[in-house]
Amino acid sequence: MAYADATPKEIDHALKEAQAAFSVFKNLPGKKKGTFLRAAAEGIDALGKTLIETAMRETNLPEARLVGERARTTGHLKMFAQLVEEGAWCEARIDTAMPNRAPTPKPDIRKMLVPIGPVVVFGAANFPLAYSTAGGDTASALAAGCPVIVKAHPAHAATSQLVAEVLVAAAEKTGMPKGVFQHVFGSSFAVGQALVNHPLTRAVGFTGSLAGGKALFDLANQRAEPIPVFAEMSSINPIVLLPESLRKDPEGTAVKVAASITLGVGQFCTNPGLLLAIEGEGLQKFVAALAREIGKAAPGTMLHQGIAENYATKKAQALAQLGVAVEAEGLAGTRQQGQALVASAAADTFMENPTLAEEVFGPFSLIVRCKNKQELMQVAGKLHGQLTTTMIGEEAEVAHYQELLSLLAEKAGRLIMNGVPTGVEVCPSMQHGGPFPATTDSRFTSVGTDAIKRFVRPVAFQNFPDSLLPDELKESNPLKIWRLRNSEWTKN
Amino acid sequence: MAYADATPKEIDHALKEAQAAFSVFKNLPGKKKGTFLRAAAEGIDALGKTLIETAMRETNLPEARLVGERARTTGHLKMFAQLVEEGAWCEARIDTAMPNRAPTPKPDIRKMLVPIGPVVVFGAANFPLAYSTAGGDTASALAAGCPVIVKAHPAHAATSQLVAEVLVAAAEKTGMPKGVFQHVFGSSFAVGQALVNHPLTRAVGFTGSLAGGKALFDLANQRAEPIPVFAEMSSINPIVLLPESLRKDPEGTAVKVAASITLGVGQFCTNPGLLLAIEGEGLQKFVAALAREIGKAAPGTMLHQGIAENYATKKAQALAQLGVAVEAEGLAGTRQQGQALVASAAADTFMENPTLAEEVFGPFSLIVRCKNKQELMQVAGKLHGQLTTTMIGEEAEVAHYQELLSLLAEKAGRLIMNGVPTGVEVCPSMQHGGPFPATTDSRFTSVGTDAIKRFVRPVAFQNFPDSLLPDELKESNPLKIWRLRNSEWTKN
Numbered sequence: 001m002a003y004a005d006a007t008p009k010e011i012d013h014a015l016k017e018a019q020a021a022f023s024v025f026k027n028l029p030g031k032k033k034g035t036f037l038r039a040a041a042e043g044i045d046a047l048g049k050t051l052i053e054t055a056m057r058e059t060n061l062p063e064a065r066l067v068g069e070r071a072r073t074t075g076h077l078k079m080f081a082q083l084v085e086e087g088a089w090c091e092a093r094i095d096t097a098m099p100n101r102a103p104t105p106k107p108d109i110r111k112m113l114v115p116i117g118p119v120v121v122f123g124a125a126n127f128p129l130a131y132s133t134a135g136g137d138t139a140s141a142l143a144a145g146c147p148v149i150v151k152a153h154p155a156h157a158a159t160s161q162l163v164a165e166v167l168v169a170a171a172e173k174t175g176m177p178k179g180v181f182q183h184v185f186g187s188s189f190a191v192g193q194a195l196v197n198h199p200l201t202r203a204v205g206f207t208g209s210l211a212g213g214k215a216l217f218d219l220a221n222q223r224a225e226p227i228p229v230f231a232e233m234s235s236i237n238p239i240v241l242l243p244e245s246l247r248k249d250p251e252g253t254a255v256k257v258a259a260s261i262t263l264g265v266g267q268f269c270t271n272p273g274l275l276l277a278i279e280g281e282g283l284q285k286f287v288a289a290l291a292r293e294i295g296k297a298a299p300g301t302m303l304h305q306g307i308a309e310n311y312a313t314k315k316a317q318a319l320a321q322l323g324v325a326v327e328a329e330g331l332a333g334t335r336q337q338g339q340a341l342v343a344s345a346a347a348d349t350f351m352e353n354p355t356l357a358e359e360v361f362g363p364f365s366l367i368v369r370c371k372n373k374q375e376l377m378q379v380a381g382k383l384h385g386q387l388t389t390t391m392i393g394e395e396a397e398v399a400h401y402q403e404l405l406s407l408l409a410e411k412a413g414r415l416i417m418n419g420v421p422t423g424v425e426v427c428p429s430m431q432h433g434g435p436f437p438a439t440t441d442s443r444f445t446s447v448g449t450d451a452i453k454r455f456v457r458p459v460a461f462q463n464f465p466d467s468l469l470p471d472e473l474k475e476s477n478p479l480k481i482w483r484l485r486n487s488e489w490t491k492n
Numbered sequence: 493m494a495y496a497d498a499t500p501k502e503i504d505h506a507l508k509e510a511q512a513a514f515s516v517f518k519n520l521p522g523k524k525k526g527t528f529l530r531a532a533a534e535g536i537d538a539l540g541k542t543l544i545e546t547a548m549r550e551t552n553l554p555e556a557r558l559v560g561e562r563a564r565t566t567g568h569l570k571m572f573a574q575l576v577e578e579g580a581w582c583e584a585r586i587d588t589a590m591p592n593r594a595p596t597p598k599p600d601i602r603k604m605l606v607p608i609g610p611v612v613v614f615g616a617a618n619f620p621l622a623y624s625t626a627g628g629d630t631a632s633a634l635a636a637g638c639p640v641i642v643k644a645h646p647a648h649a650a651t652s653q654l655v656a657e658v659l660v661a662a663a664e665k666t667g668m669p670k671g672v673f674q675h676v677f678g679s680s681f682a683v684g685q686a687l688v689n690h691p692l693t694r695a696v697g698f699t700g701s702l703a704g705g706k707a708l709f710d711l712a713n714q715r716a717e718p719i720p721v722f723a724e725m726s727s728i729n730p731i732v733l734l735p736e737s738l739r740k741d742p743e744g745t746a747v748k749v750a751a752s753i754t755l756g757v758g759q760f761c762t763n764p765g766l767l768l769a770i771e772g773e774g775l776q777k778f779v780a781a782l783a784r785e786i787g788k789a790a791p792g793t794m795l796h797q798g799i800a801e802n803y804a805t806k807k808a809q810a811l812a813q814l815g816v817a818v819e820a821e822g823l824a825g826t827r828q829q830g831q832a833l834v835a836s837a838a839a840d841t842f843m844e845n846p847t848l849a850e851e852v853f854g855p856f857s858l859i860v861r862c863k864n865k866q867e868l869m870q871v872a873g874k875l876h877g878q879l880t881t882t883m884i885g886e887e888a889e890v891a892h893y894q895e896l897l898s899l900l901a902e903k904a905g906r907l908i909m910n911g912v913p914t915g916v917e918v919c920p921s922m923q924h925g926g927p928f929p930a931t932t933d934s935r936f937t938s939v940g941t942d943a944i945k946r947f948v949r950p951v952a953f954q955n956f957p958d959s960l961l962p963d964e965l966k967e968s969n970p971l972k973i974w975r976l977r978n979s980e981w982t983k984n
Contacts, residue, residue: 095917095919095922103560106919107911107917111923221713225877225929228935398957398960399959406515414953415952419954425587425601425954427601443949457927460905460906460922461906462908463910464909465890468891468897489974
C-alpha cells in the first residue's frame with residue numbers, strides 16, 4: 001500500500017529532523033523564507049491538470065471549485081512570503097536605556113516575535129488544497145520560521161502527496177534546511193496521537209470535527225509540557241433575520257440564504273446552520289421563498305462516503321427531535337450525495353434541546369421561530385461559540401437591535417451585516433476563529449496574515465550589544481520596518 | 493472570622509454580577525476606563541501608612557520594598573490608563589471594500605481586539621501589592637474591559653481588603669457598573685476551584701507555585717468550555733558565565749550575582765537559581781568570591797511560615813542529591829528566616845538528576861560545572877522553559893557562543909546580557925513569561941503594556957454601516973489612532 005501509516009519510529013525521526021531544521025530555519029532572514037514560499041506556489045501551479053484531476057477524483061469537488069481553491073492556496077503562500085519579506089509582522093518593540101534614571105537605571109530592552117519550533121498540521125477533509133498540505137496552517141507556520149510536518153488527510157492522500165513533493169522540492173531548490181517540511185500518512189488515530197505527544201512538537205493545527213479537535217486538544221494539554229492546539233471544529237453560523245428586512249424583501253433574502261446553505265454541498269465551516277427570526281408575515285413569506293429555492297437545489301456528491309453518512313445521520317437525528325418540522329427538501333440523489341434540508345422549531349424547543357444546537361455538516365439549516373425580540377435575545381444568549389454570526393436588517397432597524405448585536409459579538413469571531421457567512425476573505429482584518437467550540441483558541445485566526453501569530457512567541461533582549469541583536473531589532477533598523485520605539489511608531 | 497472562605501453561592505453571585513457588569517463595561521470608551529484606573533491609583537496612594545504598615549505586618553517585607561512596590565502598583569494602573577486613553581492598543585485593522593473585484597466583490601472588513609469577559613485573579617504571595625489585588629493582572633484585565641474578581645492571598649488578606657475597598661470606591665466614584673471589581677477570600681482550594689469552574693469565568697491570572705498553577709490550568713482545560721489560564725509558576729533563571737569574563741572580573745561578577753541571589757530573600761520569580769560555567773581558574777576565583785559574598789549575607793524573614801518551611805525542605809532535598817556539594821552558606825537566622833546557600837554539581841550529575849532542575853524558592857543557587865563548551869551546550873539543551881536566561885561575557889567572547897545564545901532563546905522569554913535577571917522593567921518591550929513550566933502560556937507577558945493582550949480576542953466586523961462600528965474602526969478615525977488600513981499604517 002502506497003500510503004501506509006507512519007510508524008512510531010518514523011514519527012520520532014521526522015520530529016528530530018524537524019528540530020534539527022529549526023536550529024537553522026529560525027534564523028533565516030524573511031527574504032530567504034519568502035523565496036521558499038514563492039517557489040512552493042510556483043511548483044503547485046506547475047502541477048497543472050494533474051493536481052486538479054487527482055483532487056477531483058479523491059474529493060468529488062468540481063473542477064472550478066478546485067481551480068479556485070488552488071488560487072487561494074498559492075495566494076496564501078505568496079501573501080505570507082510578502083509578509084515576511086517586508087518584516088514588520090514580528091512586532092518589534094524597543095525601549096532604549098536610561099542609565100541615569102533614579103532610583104535604578106533603565107536597561108535597553110528590545111522585543112520581537114520568534115518562531116516556537118516544529119508544528120504538526122492535520123490536513124482538512126473539506127479543503128484538499130487551501131487547508132491541507134500547503135494550506136493556511138502550513139504556510140503561516142513556515143513563514144513564522146517553524147518546520148512543519150503534515151499528516152495527510154486519508155481521503156485525499158494522493159493530492160496531498162503531490163503537493164508535499166512540491167514543497168520538498170521548493171525547500172531544496174531555495175536552500176532550506178533538510179526536514180523543514182515533511183509529510184506523513186496516517187488513517188489511524190495512533191498516528192495523530194504520536195505526532196501530538198512527541199516532546200519536540202511545539203504546536204498543532206487542525207481543521208475538522210469537534211470530536212477530533214477536542215481529542216487532540218486534550219492530548220496536548222495532558223503532555224508533560226502542554227502545547228497549543230489550534231483546532232477549528234464546530235460552528236453553525238447563525239443568521240439573525242430582522243422583521244422589517246424580511247417584510248421588505250423576503251424573496252431576495254431567501255435566494256441569498258439558500259445559496260449560502262447549499263454552497264459546496266454545505267461543506268464549509270461557515271455554512272449557516274441556524275436562522276433566527278421573529279414570527280410574522282415577513283418570516284412566513286421568507287420561509288415560503290426559501291422552501292422554493294431549497295426545493296430546486298440539486299444534490300451534490302459529498303467529499304467522501306463517511307461525510308455523506310454522517311450528514312444523513314445527523315440530519316435524521318435533528319428531525320427526530322420533538323417539535324422539529326421539515327420546511328423544505330432539495331432534490332434527492334445517490335447515497336453519497338447530500339440532499340439539502342431546511343427544518344424549523346419554536347424558540348423554546350430550541351433552547352430546551354441541546355441536540356438542536358449541534359452542527360449538521362452539510363446543506364442543512366434550522367429556522368428558529370421566536371415570539372418576539374425578547375425571545376430572540378434569549379436564544380442569542382444561549383448560543384455556543386461560533387466562527388460567525390450574521391445580521392440581516394435595514395440600517396435603521398439594526399439600530400434598535402444594538403444590545404443583540406453586542407451579545408452576538410460575545411459569541412463569534414466575525415460579525416457580518418447583510419451578507420452571508422460563506423466566503424472568507426484572506427486579508428489582515430479577517431478573523432477566522434471564535435469562542436469554543438468553534439475553535440480551541442478564540443484569540444487567534446487561521447485565515448489572513450495574523451494566522452502567523454499562532455506559531456510565534458515574544459522574546460525580549462535586554463542590554464544586548466547591537467552586533468548580537470536580530471536585524472529586526474538593530475539600532476539602525478536595517479530592514480526599515482515599523483517599530484514601536486519608546487512608545488512611538490517609527491521606521492527610523 | 494473576618495476573612496471567611498467565599499461560599500459556592502457567593503461565588504456564583506459574584507460571577508453573575510461580573511457578567512452583568514461586563515455588558516456595560518465592555519462598551520465604555522478608553523477614556524472612561526482610564527479615569528477609573530487613575531482613581532484607583534490615587535486611592536491606593538491615599539491609604540498612606542496604613543497600607544504599608546498592614547503589608548509589613550502580614551508579609552515581613554521591609555518598608556522600603558513595600559513603598560517601592562506601591563509605586564510599581566500605581567505605576568501599572570496609570571500605565572494602563574494611558575494605554576487605553578490613547579486607544580491604539582486594540583490593533584485596529586481595516587480592509588476597505590472592492591465592490592468591482594472579479595470574480596467576487598471584496599467586502600469591507602474591520603477588526604479589533606475586544607475584551608473576553610469576567611477574569612479571576614489569584615493574589616500572589618510574593619507581591620502583596622504589585623501582583624495581587626490591584627496588581628498587573630487586575631490592571632490589565634480592567635484596562636481591556638473585563639470585570640475582575642480577585643481571590644485574596646490568605647497570607648495578606650488585610651492588605652488585600654484595603655486595596656479592594658479602594659478599587660470598589662474608585663469604580664463607584666467614576667461611574668463604573670456595579671460588580672466591575674469584586675473581592676473574595678479563600679484559603680481552601682475549593683474556592684479557587686469554584687472560581688475557575690464557573691461557566692461565566694472567561695480567563696484566570698495566577699502567580700505562584702508549579703503545583704498550584706498546573707492544577708488551575710488542568711481544571712480550566714477540563715471545563716465543558718475550556719478557558720485560558722495565565723499562570724506564572726516556576727523558573728530557575730540560569731546565568732551562563734563565560735570563561736574569559738570570569739577570568740577578567742571574578743570579584744565584580746560575584747558581587748553582582750550574590751546580590752541577585754539574595755535580593756528580597758530570594759523570593760522573586762526571576763531569582764537566579766542556576767549558574768552555568770566551564771571549569772577553570774576563572775570559575776575557581778568566581779566561586780571563592782561568591783562564597784565570600786554569600787557568607788556575609790544576612791538572613792531575611794520570609795513572606796510566611798509556609799514559604800520558609802518549603803525553602804528549608806527544597807534546599808535540604810537538593811543538598812541530599814548525590815554529587816551536590818555546599819559552596820557557601822549565608823548567616824543563620826530564625827526558623828522563618830531564609831538562610832542563603834550556594835551549592836555546586838558537575839554537569840553530568842545535573843543532567844542525570846531532574847530534582848536538581850527544580851525551583852528552590854528562596855536565596856539558593858546551584859553552580860553547574862561543565863568540562864567544556866560542548867558540555868555547556870548539552871546542559872543548555874536540557875533546560876526547562878524559563879522566564880529568563882542570562883549570559884555574562886565580553887562582547888568578543890559572546891560572539892563565539894552564538895549557537896548557545898540561540899539555544900537559550902528557545903528556553904526563555906527574556907535574554908539578558910551582562911546583567912542579572914532580578915529587576916523586571918515595566919515597558920512595552922518587556923516579556924515576562926516563558927515556555928512551560930515558567931508559565932502556562934509563553935505567548936503572553938504578565939508585565940508591561942502587552943499584558944492586556946491576555947484578556948482580549950479579535951473580532952471582525954464585515955460590511956457594517958459606519959454608525960454601528962466601534963469608534964476604533966469608524967471611517968473618520970475619531971480616536972486618531974494608528975491603524976493598519978489596506979496594509980498600510982496610518983492615522984488617517
